[in-house]
Amino acid sequence: MKIITDSNLEAIAEKLQAGLTVTDDDALAMLSTSDIMGLSFIAHNVKQKLHGNTVFYGVNMNINYTNVCILRCPLCAFSCNKNDEKAYCLSLEEIVTKVKDAGDIDEVHIVGGLHPDLPLAYYEQMLHAIKQVRPDIHIVAFTAVEYDYMSKKFNIPLDELFQRFKESGLGSIPGGGAEIFSPAIREIIAPKKISGKRWLDVMAIAHRNGIKSNATMLFNHLEKSVDIVDHMRQIRALQNETSGFKTFVPLVFHEEYTGVRAKWKEPTGFDLIRIYATARIYLHNIPHIKALWMYVGEKMAQMLLQCGVDDIGATYYDEKVVHSAGAKTSAWGSEPFLQHLIRDAGFTPLRVNASYMPTR
Numbered sequence: 045m046k047i048i049t050d051s052n053l054e055a056i057a058e059k060l061q062a063g064l065t066v067t068d069d070d071a072l073a074m075l076s077t078s079d080i081m082g083l084s085f086i087a088h089n090v091k092q093k094l095h096g097n098t099v100f101y102g103v104n105m106n107i108n109y110t111n112v113c114i115l116r117c118p119l120c121a122f123s124c125n126k127n128d129e130k131a132y133c134l135s136l137e138e139i140v141t142k143v144k145d146a147g148d149i150d151e152v153h154i155v156g157g158l159h160p161d162l163p164l165a166y167y168e169q170m171l172h173a174i175k176q177v178r179p180d181i182h183i184v185a186f187t188a189v190e191y192d193y194m195s196k197k198f199n200i201p202l203d204e205l206f207q208r209f210k211e212s213g214l215g216s217i218p219g220g221g222a223e224i225f226s227p228a229i230r231e232i233i234a235p236k237k238i239s240g241k242r243w244l245d246v247m248a249i250a251h252r253n254g255i256k257s258n259a260t261m262l263f264n265h266l267e268k269s270v271d272i273v274d275h276m277r278q279i280r281a282l283q284n285e286t287s288g289f290k291t292f293v294p295l296v297f298h299e300e301y302t303g304v305r306a307k308w309k310e311p312t313g314f315d316l317i318r319i320y321a322t323a324r325i326y327l328h329n330i331p332h333i334k335a336l337w338m339y340v341g342e343k344m345a346q347m348l349l350q351c352g353v354d355d356i357g358a359t360y361y362d363e364k365v366v367h368s369a370g371a372k373t374s375a376w377g378s379e380p381f382l383q384h385l386i387r388d389a390g391f392t393p394l395r396v397n398a399s400y401m402p403t404r
């Protein structure tokens with residue numbers, strides 16, 4: 045039986061077999077194909093060549109240290125102003141207590157708003173304090189947006205900031221803040237946020253300081269397929285220079301409670317498969333493609349394991365950002381729950397930290 049029926053996909057499969065890189069036009073063809081079985085088949089083969097039958101997951105906790113943010117991006121349902129009733133900022137003691145209480149975790153994932161009053165010492169001491177109570181823990185902390193803010197506010201070059209934070213315990217950097225690089229769309233969904241170009245610059249500096257990162261892409265708002273390809277092209281190009289991205293993480297936009305009224309429907313299962321499978325095939329130089337079960341739902345995340353995805357995300361104890369925007373999934377999935385999703389899809393689960401080092 046012939047699995048690939050779309051002639052564009054047949055040509056892409058032949059290119060991959062010949063060791064060639066797919067083009068932007070190929071990516072556009074993949075994003076519009078209705079041959080979902082054929083696309084998934086190609087992406088799955090790429091994933092199997094890279095990782096065999098292994099699917100990765102993490103056991104971690106989230107710390108969203110403050111929801112106060114001076115940018116107030118329309119896309120964000122999490123942030124608020126300093127004097128709002130729901131404004132909070134965790135003390136270092138509270139952060140340490142959360143880490144101690146989290147029990148058997150390998151990693152802590154820290155992101156927050158751009159708070160106008162926090163000193164540099166708050167960020168550095170946060171990393172120090174976590175490492176003091178849990179020296180073994182891998183800290184993934186602060187987005188490129190937060191680093192840009194700190195660098196400007198405290199007048200410290202990014203190179204120096206990264207070195208200082210590394211000494212304080214920083215392990216790697218999350219991929220948030222990339223959104224979609226298109227300046228016209230950014231102007232609507234996050235007008236005050238750093239540009240896509242600056243986001244890439246910050247990542248390049250982190251990579252040259254020996255710090256690996258993820259790269260995200262927010263979709264299902266105002267973007268067209270060309271914007272998705274443009275976004276991935278810029279990430280692929282930087283990766284060719286630095287090899288600093290570990291993982292590409294497409295994120296479905298949840299618009300509830302945000303200031304963006306973009307799409308009137310949830311993405312379909314086919315929409316999601318097109319995005320994740322295309323990412324796997326197009327981003328040949330990025331080792332991992334992650335589908336956060338919390339964003340796409342656990343059932344869809346499991347399906348995507350057959351479509352090029354090799355990482356299902358993590359337990360995310362205490363996640364607040366995506367749930368502020370109306371995500372209906374549980375805010376915490378247990379380790380047996382993630383293992384079950386992976387095994388039930390026919391793969392072998394491997395517990396790793398953010399550097400993909402096995403932790404058991």
Ligand code: SF4
Nearest residue numbers: 113116117120123157
């Ligand atoms: S998305 Fe980030 S930078 Fe924008 S308002 Fe929310 S917390 Fe602030």
